Amino acid sequence: MRRTSAFALVAVVAACVVPGVAQAATSQQASxxxxxxxxxxxxADSGxxxxxCATLDVPLDYQDPTGRQIEIMISRLASDNQEQRRGVLLTNPGGPGASGLNFPTDLKDAGLPQSVLDSYDIIGIDPRGVGQSTPVTCDLSLEQQLMGNLPPYAHNAEDVVERAVEVELVAEQCATSETAWMLPHTTTANAARDLDMVRQALGEETASFLGYSYGTHLGAVYTTLFPETSDRVVIDSSLPxxxxxxxxxxxxxxxxxxRFPDFAAYAAARPELGLGNTPDEVRAKYFEIAERLDEEPTTELTxxxxxxxxxxxxxxxxxxxxLVELWQQAEAGRPVSVASNPLTLSDTDDLGFDNPLSSHLYVLCGDNEWSRSIESYQDDVEAARKPYPMYGPAAANIRACAFWPEIDRAPVEVDDQGPSNVLLVQNTRDASTPLIGAQQMRDALGDRVRMVTADQGGHGVYLFGTNACANDSVTDYLVTGERVSEDRFCAAE
Structure with missing residues (x-):
């Protein structure tokens, strides 16, 4: 879930449930x-x-499909093998809020097999609200951009209140920005409907999908809404x-x-790094540095x-x-380099994160109802402190969604209705999208899905991990359609 690359949870998101396939078909027929x-x-400014690249118009509101339209920009890495070409592979790198235009190149550079490149035109997409598609804004200041998309560690109930004051202002800015008219419609459900519009614009009867991190939720919603036109669906590093x-x-x-014990073992095996001679010492060093920076933050690092x-x-x-470099610099009190710390201060008044962060919030807060009780977040922070002291009180802290304006939400309930055409791949130790969330997704999709679990750490399995068993399982499915017949566990290699 990083800010500037493939699995971005971008740096910096009682509902009326859409009745699945039936409503989707009606909306699409009228579009x-x-x-x-x-x-x-x-x-030129896309990088x-x-x-x-190409653009297409899609409905802002699929309940009013002939009304106001917005633009979606897509990119293409075309197959050079027309004899082997199967169709198109829609992709999403994560987020929400991450640009996906360059993701086909990222996948190729990461080692996407030639057999996959031959089989598909690889399609990158800036989802609605993001980047080169019709973008959204919350008019975030430099300081608000530096706050990022992840809540800070809360040491006590007062820290939650302090954060609440900050994010309430952000929510107000989003609700009064020049793109607030997009706020009720910038959702995963509508992004999934956009995917099917992309399929139609490409002239394809079906489309396959490969999505990572947040892209797993998008892919699951997409194949729930369009079970008959979604072909081979791969979701990697899954959310619930x-x-x-x-x-x-x-x-x-x-x-x-x-996940942290993997890094602790790495650092402890290299005592010359100065971070500890045992994994327990490395863990203790984490708390030591973090607590010192809590008391005496530097210009670049808190x-x-x-x-x-x-x-x-x-x-x-x-x-x-x-990460070793970051810890060593923090330990020695030296200036933290940009390479080590993606949150380093800038001399400008704009880090360029306004759109990624804003679109992240539009989707995050538009998809689900969030508690509006500050006390509930204080309770969650305290409940996380003892069992998960390293990061739990940050993960449970309050977000801007607690102050989001009232909107009509229509989330799609992921279910097991449709063809068995989904492959879920997941690492056992993923700090950002842990295994338990993937298991919940697997349960929701039922017999539609087969799950491949790789005994390795990190965020991202296919191409971004080193487990050949898991990588081959995905490639085989994308190229041949032969999916594992039952859930598979891939041992560490």
């Missing part, structure tokens, strides 16, 4: 047919240089079926505790940001050297 796509160069609500956010407390940066760098084993 205007997308115009043919005009492919060309991607916008996408090796792909082609309700998406990133408060309960899912709290799971980062136990997730951090389950205790809260130290904890968040540690969580961020637990996403990959390959990030461990960067």
């Amino acid at each position: 205007p047919t997308p115009a043919p796509l005009q492919w060309g160069e991607c916008p 996408v240089t090796t792909l082609e 079926p309700n998406g990133l609500d408060h309960e899912a956010g709290k799971l980062m407390g136990p997730g951090f505790e389950e 205790g809260a940001l130290f904890r968040i940066a540690t969580l961020s760098n637990l996403a990959r084993d390959s990030h461990f050297p960067t």
